[in-house]
Amino acid sequence: MMKRIVAVAVAALAMTTSWAQAQEVKVGVNLPYTGIGAEFAQLVDRGMELYLKLNADKVRPYKITLIKRDVKDPGGANAKIAVQELLTQDNVDILAGWIYSPNAIASAPIVTAGKKLAVIMNAGTAQITNMSPYYVRTSFSMWHAGYALGEAAAKLLNAKTAVVGYTDFPPGKDSLAAFKKSFEGTGGKVIDEIPMGGAGAVPDFTPFFQRAKDKKPDVFFVFVPAGDHAAAVVKTYAALGMREAGIKLIGPGDITQDTKLQAMGAAAVGLITMHHYHADLDNPENKRFVEAWKKEYGATTTPDFMAVGGYDGMAAIVHVVQTLKGKIGVEQALEALKGWKFASPRGPISIDPVTRDIVMNEYLSEAVMKDGRVFQKVIGKIDAVKDACKEQKIGPCAPK
Amino acid sequence: MIFGVDVASMLLGGVAAGMVLFIVSVGLSVTMGLMGFVNLAHGGFAMLGGYAIALAMKHWGLGFVPALVFGFVVTAAASVLLERLLYARLYRATELDQVLFTIGLVFMMIASVTLLIGPENQPLALPAILQGQINLGITQYRTYSVVLIVVGIVIVSGLWLGFERTQIGAQIRAAVDNRRMAESLGINIARLFTITFAFGSGMAALGGGLGAEFLGLDPQYALKYLVYFLIVVAVGGLGRVTGVFYAALLIGVLDFVLKKYVPQGGTAFIYALTILLLLWRPQGLFSAKVT
Numbered sequence: 233m234m235k236r237i238v239a240v241a242v243a244a245l246a247m248t249t250s251w252a253q254a255q256e257v258k259v260g261v262n263l264p265y266t267g268i269g270a271e272f273a274q275l276v277d278r279g280m281e282l283y284l285k286l287n288a289d290k291v292r293p294y295k296i297t298l299i300k301r302d303v304k305d306p307g308g309a310n311a312k313i314a315v316q317e318l319l320t321q322d323n324v325d326i327l328a329g330w331i332y333s334p335n336a337i338a339s340a341p342i343v344t345a346g347k348k349l350a351v352i353m354n355a356g357t358a359q360i361t362n363m364s365p366y367y368v369r370t371s372f373s374m375w376h377a378g379y380a381l382g383e384a385a386a387k388l389l390n391a392k393t394a395v396v397g398y399t400d401f402p403p404g405k406d407s408l409a410a411f412k413k414s415f416e417g418t419g420g421k422v423i424d425e426i427p428m429g430g431a432g433a434v435p436d437f438t439p440f441f442q443r444a445k446d447k448k449p450d451v452f453f454v455f456v457p458a459g460d461h462a463a464a465v466v467k468t469y470a471a472l473g474m475r476e477a478g479i480k481l482i483g484p485g486d487i488t489q490d491t492k493l494q495a496m497g498a499a500a501v502g503l504i505t506m507h508h509y510h511a512d513l514d515n516p517e518n519k520r521f522v523e524a525w526k527k528e529y530g531a532t533t534t535p536d537f538m539a540v541g542g543y544d545g546m547a548a549i550v551h552v553v554q555t556l557k558g559k560i561g562v563e564q565a566l567e568a569l570k571g572w573k574f575a576s577p578r579g580p581i582s583i584d585p586v587t588r589d590i591v592m593n594e595y596l597s598e599a600v601m602k603d604g605r606v607f608q609k610v611i612g613k614i615d616a617v618k619d620a621c622k623e624q625k626i627g628p629c630a631p632k
Numbered sequence: 633m634i635f636g637v638d639v640a641s642m643l644l645g646g647v648a649a650g651m652v653l654f655i656v657s658v659g660l661s662v663t664m665g666l667m668g669f670v671n672l673a674h675g676g677f678a679m680l681g682g683y684a685i686a687l688a689m690k691h692w693g694l695g696f697v698p699a700l701v702f703g704f705v706v707t708a709a710a711s712v713l714l715e716r717l718l719y720a721r722l723y724r725a726t727e728l729d730q731v732l733f734t735i736g737l738v739f740m741m742i743a744s745v746t747l748l749i750g751p752e753n754q755p756l757a758l759p760a761i762l763q764g765q766i767n768l769g770i771t772q773y774r775t776y777s778v779v780l781i782v783v784g785i786v787i788v789s790g791l792w793l794g795f796e797r798t799q800i801g802a803q804i805r806a807a808v809d810n811r812r813m814a815e816s817l818g819i820n821i822a823r824l825f826t827i828t829f830a831f832g833s834g835m836a837a838l839g840g841g842l843g844a845e846f847l848g849l850d851p852q853y854a855l856k857y858l859v860y861f862l863i864v865v866a867v868g869g870l871g872r873v874t875g876v877f878y879a880a881l882l883i884g885v886l887d888f889v890l891k892k893y894v895p896q897g898g899t900a901f902i903y904a905l906t907i908l909l910l911l912w913r914p915q916g917l918f919s920a921k922v923t
Contacts, residue, residue, distance in 0.1 A: 266743075268852050270751030426794045433856040436846040437892035438645045440773075446638065460753040460848050467845065471774045473765045495755040 279542025650884020659832020665871020681837020869916025
């Protein structure tokens with residue numbers, strides 16, 4: 233009898249401790265909380281926090297603790313250190329974050345060695361997910377928008393010639409490759425390629441745009457990091473009279489980032505973008521998302537594609553935590569995410585079981601004036617787009 | 633004709649960029665020449681001034697020109713406070729101490745602005761009259777660039793007159809050329825420095841506001857353009873208004889032309905060029921002072 237009581241007690245104790253262990257899942261977040269990327273970090277961070285707040289019932293009975301580390305800049309080195317510390321000092325169960333591609337590229341070997349699920353919430357260079365088997369991406373690849381826009385420019389905008397201006401770092405080159413591949417494949421011709429400085433600081437775009445204007449293309453495809461780069465692009469485009477010269481400014485949605493759009497004002501009208509998200513998308517999930525965001529962070533704030541990257545990334549993490557009942561093995565986590573479907577504010581999304589990259593809709597939008605504000609009007613939509621780079625195994629995504 | 637238009641647009645773009653560099657850098661050159669004080673926080677004053685201007689326009693609906701005046705005054709006043717409280721203690725310190733102190737001050741400025749106002753870029757909306765294009769006869773060009781060039785010329789003329797034709801200008805020139813002699817003639821260097829420091833910071837603020845259209849305005853401003861300001865000062869020579877002016881134009885135009893025709897080179901050219909220029913004339917291209 234006594235023996236049985238002790239056995240039960242021991243079993244109960246063992247259960248409570250394993251219960252307590254299962255309670256908390258530590259997610260190590262690396263974002264540039266200070267420096268030039270600070271406002272991006274804030275968007276992704278708020279996206280993650282908002283998902284947790286709105287879906288507390290979906291998280292229970294587990295507790296998700298975010299351990300946040302500042303990676304400071306797009307240089308790679310600081311991110312690598314941060315990820316290493318998250319793995320070795322904080323013993324996190326899951327990694328998340330990565331605004332900048334160079335940081336994700338630099339962290340890849342550490343992620344592989346650390347054997348933890350790593351959810352990329354922004355960085356868009358296509359081949360990143362090939363660099364570590366534990367990377368899963370809930371944001372986008374540059375090829376999603378770039379490739380789709382190349383085709384749309386030739387077919388829908390009837391462009392014959394294009395000049396490409398890009399920020400000279402991995403996603404910029406990727407965006408150029410994606411656009412060129414499909415634009416030239418559909419009968420267009422890229423007549424000039426202009427590297428426009430790095431991602432670390434916003435350059436004065438005037439000389440680059442002057443050069444593009446002199447070439448007189450039908451469309452000027454621009455990829456720059458969202459944020460201040462984008463605001464400067466739109467300003468320079470308007471100031472140099474390129475619209476009046478008949479040159480359309482097109483690009484991925486970075487140039488019309490929601491957080492910058494209203495300040496651009498009339499200068500933004502007429503911009504044509506291909507992207508997977510903007511805050512004006514008309515679907516019930518997005519309506520709820522935008523409303524909750526404004527309630528939480530202020531009526532003058534707005535979510536954008538980065539915020540959605542964080543929001544959906546956290547949804548993926550919660551899904552993993554629930555499926556694995558709080559015990560996060562990396563292989564099981566990957567298994568749980570392969571083919572995972574979610575009703576995101578950007579429309580239905582899923583994770584491609586082969587590439588671990590996101591599958592989602594792409595929207596062709598035009599910026600118009602509506603009720604005194606700049607509104608992004610959807611003028612075309614492509615369903616369930618996969619990363620063309622990996623799908624067609626081209627360029628940097630070709631198997632080595 | 634097409635060639636002429638190309639050259640004109642290049643010169644206009646480059647000279648406008650140079651004007652911004654000049655307006656921000658001139659204060660740095662004069663204070664460095666005067667006291668030999670390496671003030672790396674100069675870009676920070678440009679940033680603070682730009683913020684004062686942008687925020688005054690945004691929140692109080694101040695016009696662009698009154699806001700520029702406001703930014704100048706506020707930044708000059710703030711710099712006097714910092715100069716008396718902090719800088720003055722380091723005049724006799726080593727250069728390394730001065731550099732460490734001022735770079736620390738930059739970081740504090742960046743952190744405070746990020747904390748109080750936020751990390752995002754501050755949009756500075758120009759009045760409608762300064763936006764768009766202007767017809768210059770041979771070519772259409774960005775109105776604001778043309779305006780900047782005119783403003784820059786007015787400022788450099790004013791500064792030149794002030795330097796060459798006024799009592800205080802003569803005192804500054806004397807102090808830059810030979811500080812000990814100037815002091816023994818009874819010129820109050822400390823007071824002179826406070827005045828120039830305030831004026832230089834005010835000019836930086838003006839540059840921050842005027843240049844925001846090209847350079848943007850965010851907390852990192854204080855550091856990210858510092859290299860350009862220092863290049864201008866190094867090439868122009870210390871304590872010379874006209875030297876800084878020519879250097880700023882040279883750097884502005886060269887940077888513009890190289891970026892337009894060889895964008896692959898990025899900013900490497902301008903750094904390489906600076907190295908060559910300084911190897912050739914370490915005292916600066918336009919400096920009369922041989923050290």
